[in-house]
Amino acid sequence: MKRWAKLFIGLIVLGLLVPIGLLASGTAWGEWGKDTFIQMIGYIPKGLERFSEIWHAPFHDYTVSGTGNHISYILSAFGGMALVLVITWGVGKILARKNNDRPNGK
Amino acid sequence: MHIPDGYLSPQTCAVMYAAVAPFWYTAARKLKRTLTSKTVPLLSIFSAFSFVIMMFNAPVPGGTTAHATGAALMAIILGPWAAIIGVSSALFIQALFFGDGGILAFGANAFNMAVAIPLIGYWAYRLIARSAPMKSSRHWVGAAVGGYVGINAAALLAAVEFGLQPLLFHTANGTPLYCPYNLSQAIPAMMFAHLTVAGLAEAVVTAGVLVFLKKSMPEVLTGIAKEARI
Numbered sequence: 001m002k003r004w005a006k007l008f009i010g011l012i013v014l015g016l017l018v019p020i021g022l023l024a025s026g027t028a029w030g031e032w033g034k035d036t037f038i039q040m041i042g043y044i045p046k047g048l049e050r051f052s053e054i055w056h057a058p059f060h061d062y063t064v065s066g067t068g069n070h071i072s073y074i075l076s077a078f079g080g081m082a083l084v085l086v087i088t089w090g091v092g093k094i095l096a097r098k099n100n101d102r103p104n105g106k
Numbered sequence: 107m108h109i110p111d112g113y114l115s116p117q118t119c120a121v122m123y124a125a126v127a128p129f130w131y132t133a134a135r136k137l138k139r140t141l142t143s144k145t146v147p148l149l150s151i152f153s154a155f156s157f158v159i160m161m162f163n164a165p166v167p168g169g170t171t172a173h174a175t176g177a178a179l180m181a182i183i184l185g186p187w188a189a190i191i192g193v194s195s196a197l198f199i200q201a202l203f204f205g206d207g208g209i210l211a212f213g214a215n216a217f218n219m220a221v222a223i224p225l226i227g228y229w230a231y232r233l234i235a236r237s238a239p240m241k242s243s244r245h246w247v248g249a250a251v252g253g254y255v256g257i258n259a260a261a262l263l264a265a266v267e268f269g270l271q272p273l274l275f276h277t278a279n280g281t282p283l284y285c286p287y288n289l290s291q292a293i294p295a296m297m298f299a300h301l302t303v304a305g306l307a308e309a310v311v312t313a314g315v316l317v318f319l320k321k322s323m324p325e326v327l328t329g330i331a332k333e334a335r336i
Contacts, residue, residue: 003325004147004148004151006322006323007148007151007323007326008151010155011151011154011155011158014155014158014159015158017162018158018161018162020162021161021162021163021164021173022163023165024163024164024165024166024171025165025169025171026165026166026169026170026171027170027171028107028108028163028170028171028172028173028299029166029170029295029296029299030107030109030110030113030264030268030285030287030292030295030296031108031109031110034112037286041286043281045112045281045282045283045284045285045286046277046281046283047112047115047275047283047284048112048113048283048284048285048286049112050112051111051112051116051208051210051284052110052111052112052113053111053112054111054112054208054209054210055111055201055202055205055208055209056205057201057202057203057204057205057206058203059203059204059205060204060205061204061205061206062161062204062206073161076161076204077157077158077161079203080157080158080199080200080203080204081154081157081158083199083203084150084153084154084156084157084195084196084199085150085151085153085154087195087198087199088146088149088150088153088154088191088192088195089146089147089150091191091195092137092141092145092146092149092150092191093143093146095134095137095138095141095191096137096138096141096142096143096145096146098138099138099139099140099141099142099143
């Protein structure tokens, strides 16, 4: 673990810098909220309306309720990275189970 | 490039889950042979890197945004099969907790970003780097090209998935039910954003991090990281 400390520090720095990613205004092409379609084409496609809210993510758009824009984004970065670390660690450990005694993994 | 729910018909989403499933299966089988407890931390770290780098939205002329994915980088360092598992995990957390990319569309997003970028990016990198020694500039050039080509392939896939919707799924009078933009609108819009800004960002991230690791943490590139490589 210790040998990868530098990489973890890199992740922490990136997590603190994420508000830079908020500077760009606008939405990625094809990622508009459904209401934007009213302005763009005058109606919301029926199927799109039906399925667009099938899942309500707890921190939708990387917002954490009760905090400002930048703090929200930073908290989301760290929370998200922690979740990704946990899930890949778990999956990785399960997959690596048989190879632990064989350093060359053959 | 995270397709939200509602843009793709349920049928398209099912097809994309079916398309990505064999890659997940193969990746799991390959990692079962090659991953060790020593390389698991690297899998996790580069997956978290992929998650966070996607939060750095860059402006695209015309008022939209795009971002790098770190998927080609992970494929070059840990092998494309590890990247398939790692980037899929990052995309899964993004969809589930942050609503970035849909749940129904997760198969499509994983196919575009977690399969196409690693496999095509890695292939382009190998084509250029071949077996050149690590100090050769072929490695960073290959990494830059791999990132650029990989993310643009993914953008094209996403554009085709978007653009097929109005053709295949509409009401009796032709009104689109899902994404209303056809191929001739989706492909130029997606490719403009990715051939310019996102492609450049992915090229810089892939080559930049590779060069940084080569200089200051060569042990990531040689030695134990090689164990995870397929």
